[in-house]
Amino acid sequence: xxxxxxxxxxxxxxxxxxxxxxxxxxxxxxxxxxxxxxxxxxxxxxxxxxxxxxxxxxxxxxxxxxxxxxxxxxxxxxxxxxxxxxxxxxxxxxxxxxxxxxxxxxxxxxxxxxxxxxxxxxxxxxxxxxxxxxxxxxxxxxxxxxxxxxxxxxxxxxxxxxxxxxxxxxxxxxxxxxxxxxxxxxxxxxxxxxxxxxxxxxxxxxxxxxxxxxxxxxxxxxxxxxxxxxxxxxxxxxxxxxxxxxxxxxxxxxxxxxxxxxxxxxxxxxxxxxxxxxxxxxxxxxxxxxxxxxxxxxxxxxxxxxxxxxxxxxxxxxxxxxxxxxxxxxxxxxxxxxxxxxxxxxxxxxxxxxxxxxxxxxxxxxxxxxxxxxxxxxxxx
Numbered sequence: 001x002x003x004x005x006x007x008x009x010x011x012x013x014x015x016x017x018x019x020x021x022x023x024x025x026x027x028x029x030x031x032x033x034x035x036x037x038x039x040x041x042x043x044x045x046x047x048x049x050x051x052x053x054x055x056x057x058x059x060x061x062x063x064x065x066x067x068x069x070x071x072x073x074x075x076x077x078x079x080x081x082x083x084x085x086x087x088x089x090x091x092x093x094x095x096x097x098x099x100x101x102x103x104x105x106x107x108x109x110x111x112x113x114x115x116x117x118x119x120x121x122x123x124x125x126x127x128x129x130x131x132x133x134x135x136x137x138x139x140x141x142x143x144x145x146x147x148x149x150x151x152x153x154x155x156x157x158x159x160x161x162x163x164x165x166x167x168x169x170x171x172x173x174x175x176x177x178x179x180x181x182x183x184x185x186x187x188x189x190x191x192x193x194x195x196x197x198x199x200x201x202x203x204x205x206x207x208x209x210x211x212x213x214x215x216x217x218x219x220x221x222x223x224x225x226x227x228x229x230x231x232x233x234x235x236x237x238x239x240x241x242x243x244x245x246x247x248x249x250x251x252x253x254x255x256x257x258x259x260x261x262x263x264x265x266x267x268x269x270x271x272x273x274x275x276x277x278x279x280x281x282x283x284x285x286x287x288x289x290x291x292x293x294x295x296x297x298x299x300x301x302x303x304x305x306x307x308x309x310x311x312x313x314x315x316x317x318x319x320x321x322x323x324x325x326x327x328x329x330x331x332x333x334x335x336x337x338x339x340x341x342x343x344x345x346x347x348x349x350x351x352x353x354x355x356x357x358x359x360x361x362x363x364x365x366x367x368x369x370x371x372x373x374x375x376x377x378x379x380x381x
Contacts, residue, residue, distance in 0.1 A: 029188050030079055033181075034071035037086070038064055040177050047173065051166050055100050055159070063089060083121050090114060091142075095149050101160050103153035105170040109178030111146050115139050116185040123192070214288040216266055217273035225287035228297055229345050236339050244305030244338040246296040247352035248276075248312065251331045251364040253292040264323040265292075268330065271321050279312045295352070302338040302369050309334040309367040317365060331365035 041064045048057040066089060074082040090110050097107040118135035162170070212224035220228070232243045250256075250272060257265040269292065276286045276294060289295040298305040313332055321328045335355030337348050359368040 027074065027077065027079055030074050030082065031071065033185075034067060034074055034082065034086075038067045038071065041067060043173075047170070051162065051170075053101060053160055053162075056097060059093075059096060063093070080121075083117070086117075087114065087138075091145055094146070095152070098149050098153045098158070099156060100158060101162055101170070102158035102167075103150060105162070105167055106174035106178070108146060108149065109175050110181070111142055113178040113181040113185070114142055116182055116189060118142075120185055120189045120192070123189070217270055217288050219273050219276070219294070220285060220287035222287060222289055222295075225285065225289070225295055225297065226345075228285050229349075232297055233339070233345055237341075241299070242301050242339060244298045244300060244302055244336060245348055245352040246298055246305050246309045246312075246334055246336050247289070247349070247356045248272075248294045248296070248309070248332050248334040249356055249360070250292040250316075251333055251360075253330070256328065256330060260323055260326060260328065264321075264326075264328065267323050268321050268328065271319060272316060272332070275315045275319060276312060279315060280308060284308070295349075302336060305336045305338065306367055306369045309336055309369075313365065313367055333359040333364045334367045335359060336367065336369040 041060045044060040045057055045064065048054075048060065066085070070082045070085045070089075073085065094107050094111050097105065115135075118138045122132070122135040212220060214221045232241075235241050236243060250268065253265065253268070256268055269288075272294065273286070273288070276296065280286055280296060280298070283299050285297040287295050287297075296305075296308070298308055313334055316330070316332045319329070321330075333356055335352045335358070337351035337355065339348055355368040355370070359366045
């Protein structure tokens with residue numbers, strides 16, 4: 001039962017690898033390739049033994065040992081050395097088999113199959129100094145050897161003459177495995193390229209996220225909030241949605257820094273950030289606007305925003321920050337403003353800021369949604 005489970009898991013892993021869901025590193029791919037080549041040459045040993053071509057049977061026994069060494073070389077991380085050894089053997093094989101049994105049996109197909117390997121090696125295992133033109137150069141050298149061997153086959157008769165069924169069998173054998181090599185190296189080339197693109201996309205997303213975050217509090221930074229404010233304003237103009245701003249500032253924050261040090265101030269800021277995130281609703285946005293000042297974009301009218309702001313004020317008032325054996329308490333004053341048709345973002349932010357500083361000047365630790373002169377202006381209208 002366990003064996004069946006292990007076999008199923010192994011099969012599942014293989015399927016996930018070839019479909020690109022799981023990945024193996026490039027060295028492992030070349031190790032697998034080396035093993036596959038060893039298996040093919042073992043098959044050739046028996047194939048040519050059955051056909052009575054002792055020269056090629058002996059040659060493939062030697063080559064099997066040769067590729068076992070190549071596999072060991074790749075396992076040790078000497079991938080380029082293994083690649084060069086493979087290139088040499090395939091070229092020698094094409095020339096030798098052409099001399100022994102002729103050109104038509106298709107050993108030249110393995111040389112053609114080297115081309116995607118050149119590009120794979122250059123792309124994923126190349127050194128920084130490698131020129132992108134290098135695989136093309138190798139391919140042209142291979143073509144020159146290919147053409148030279150073909151001309152040789154026209155000049156020199158093969159040592160052994162095979163019957164037509166034997167020629168067809170060897171030709172099918174060679175072209176099948178050569179095509180497999182081309183297909184799988186091309187497949188892994190594409191998967192490797194996609195993996196590289198995905199990794200780049202993830203890194204770019206991480207960079208974008210980092211660029212949009214305040215590094216200390218992990219809240220959005222001012223730049224990102226300004227982008228979100230633009231989106232909210234456009235939505236309000238187009239769809240008539242209502243949104244509000246809540247501007248909050250820690251009371252006597254300088255005193256915390258002066259008394260307990262800036263590290264304590266950082267801990268206080270992180271603590272406030274956690275409270276802000278816990279108090280807002282899905283869809284609301286919180287940012288560190290600057291210093292000890294925070295700005296919230298709240299979906300809803302002045303009443304909704306005032307409720308959110310009061311929840312924040314109360315939580316911060318009852319919060320205790322522990323630092324260096326001290327229990328530190330502090331408060332926050334918040335100002336609220338709500339979008340109305342014709343408002344600009346600057347006006348909206350300034351109104352929240354003015355309400356905040358009205359609260360600062362009149363006792364702190366409070367939420368100000370409409371300071372007296374604003375109320376007067378609204379009533380007169």
